[in-house]
Amino acid sequence: MEVWLDCRKSIEGDTSLEPGVDRFLFSRHSNSQRDFFCDGNHLMNREQLIGCLATIETEKSQDNARSLIGSVEWLVLEFTDWSMIPIENLLAACEGTPTKIAAVITAPEQAQGAGFALERGVDALVIPDIPSMIEAALIIKSQRLEHISTDDDEGRLFSSKIGIGKLAITSIESGGIAERYCIDMTRLLDQGEGLLLGSSATSFLFVHGETIESEFVPTRPFRVNAGPPHTYVRMTDGKTKYLSELQSGDEILLVNTEGFQRSATIGRLKIEIRPMILIKWIDENDKEGSMFLQQAETVRVVGLDKKSKSITALKVGESVIGWSDMGARHIGASISSSVCER
Numbered sequence: 322m323e324v325w326l327d328c329r330k331s332i333e334g335d336t337s338l339e340p341g342v343d344r345f346l347f348s349r350h351s352n353s354q355r356d357f358f359c360d361g362n363h364l365m366n367r368e369q370l371i372g373c374l375a376t377i378e379t380e381k382s383q384d385n386a387r388s389l390i391g392s393v394e395w396l397v398l399e400f401t402d403w404s405m406i407p408i409e410n411l412l413a414a415c416e417g418t419p420t421k422i423a424a425v426i427t428a429p430e431q432a433q434g435a436g437f438a439l440e441r442g443v444d445a446l447v448i449p450d451i452p453s454m455i456e457a458a459l460i461i462k463s464q465r466l467e468h469i470s471t472d473d474d475e476g477r478l479f480s481s482k483i484g485i486g487k488l489a490i491t492s493i494e495s496g497g498i499a500e501r502y503c504i505d506m507t508r509l510l511d512q513g514e515g516l517l518l519g520s521s522a523t524s525f526l527f528v529h530g531e532t533i534e535s536e537f538v539p540t541r542p543f544r545v546n547a548g549p550p551h552t553y554v555r556m557t558d559g560k561t562k563y564l565s566e567l568q569s570g571d572e573i574l575l576v577n578t579e580g581f582q583r584s585a586t587i588g589r590l591k592i593e594i595r596p597m598i599l600i601k602w603i604d605e606n607d608k609e610g611s612m613f614l615q616q617a618e619t620v621r622v623v624g625l626d627k628k629s630k631s632i633t634a635l636k637v638g639e640s641v642i643g644w645s646d647m648g649a650r651h652i653g654a655s656i657s658s659s660v661c662e663r
Contacts, residue, residue: 322446323344323446324462325357325446326450328346351367353367354366357395362375371394372393373389377404387411389420392420395444395445396411398423403431408438409438412439413439424445433457433461436465442461446462488524489638489639490635490639491601493599493601493635496596498594498596498597501547501548502550502590502592503541503590503591504590505587505589506544506573510532512532513578514530514575516554516574517644518554520553524602524608524609524645526600528548529629530543530544533619544591549597551564551565552564554567555573555574569588571587578627597615602641605645614632616632623642624639625640
């Protein structure tokens with residue numbers, strides 16, 4: 322995404338740009354190869370017509386702007402009354418065409434809306450030469466770059482895989498009551514997705530998301546019922562955290578029953594006092610592990626057949642899927658030292 326400094330109402334002076342600002346937009350002819358200028362409603366780069374300016378006032382003016390898409394390189398949108406909907410509509414119309422959208426904004430709070438409209442965002446923010454506007458636009462530009470990097474990382478996460486293993490259930494007993502954490506994410510979970518959780522930082526149980534319909538309660542397809550505050554959970558960066566350490570905005574590691582991984586952002590933690598069940602197991606390395614989970618039919622683990630099962634129906638001797646690590650951890654990071662967790 323580019324940032325243009327709107328100098329149409331100012332006298333042309335210093336033509337040096339602040340770091341991060343890409344070009345000036347002038348009201349009269351400019352010989353600069355970098356900068357653009359306006360000739361009526363035409364957007365020019367030296368002697369070349371590269372786009373059009375469109376003032377959005379009504380549905381008709383939006384339709385007029387839409388009719389230019391595909392025939393111009395740049396479509397610059399101005400508003401008599403700022404509105405996100407025309408930006409979204411015109412961005413959608415540009416999909417698959419060579420036309421790029423630049424939006425003229427006049428308030429710092431408009432930068433995020435235009436910069437991330439339809440997840441894609443406009444191709445340029447056109448801003449007045451005001452410090453608060455420059456700061457807002459450059460923040461969005463930086464976030465857009467981070468967003469692209471995150472998308473790339475997420476694509477790699479989707480293609481990466483961990484070895485899902487077998488946990489043999491050895492004990493199921495009452496776990497008393499505890500402060501139960503539900504982890505609500507800003508993205509919807511798919512069927513077969515969940516979190517790796519456990520009382521030991523090296524032996525984790527796969528707990529399914531609340532995407533499965535129940536007779537008595539609606540689904541919460543953004544949620545995993547994750548257990549009490551001492552529970553470890555795997556994070557996107559490969560470290561672990563206690564549930565009590567999590568905050569909104571943290572990046573957590575989602576895993577599916579095949580072991581494929583992706584990142585999700587925590588939107589909220591819902592903490593309530595609930596009755597618990599204590600589940601214990603032995604993994605394929607003969608390592609013991611355990612997990613407290615809420616005594617509720619909607620809390621589910623997954624068997625070796627990849628079918629989900631409510632923990633209230635789980636029995637000793639059954640096997641479920643999870644993940645184990647051979648090492649130990651300190652402050653969430655893997656270490657070579659010996660650590661015993663019981």
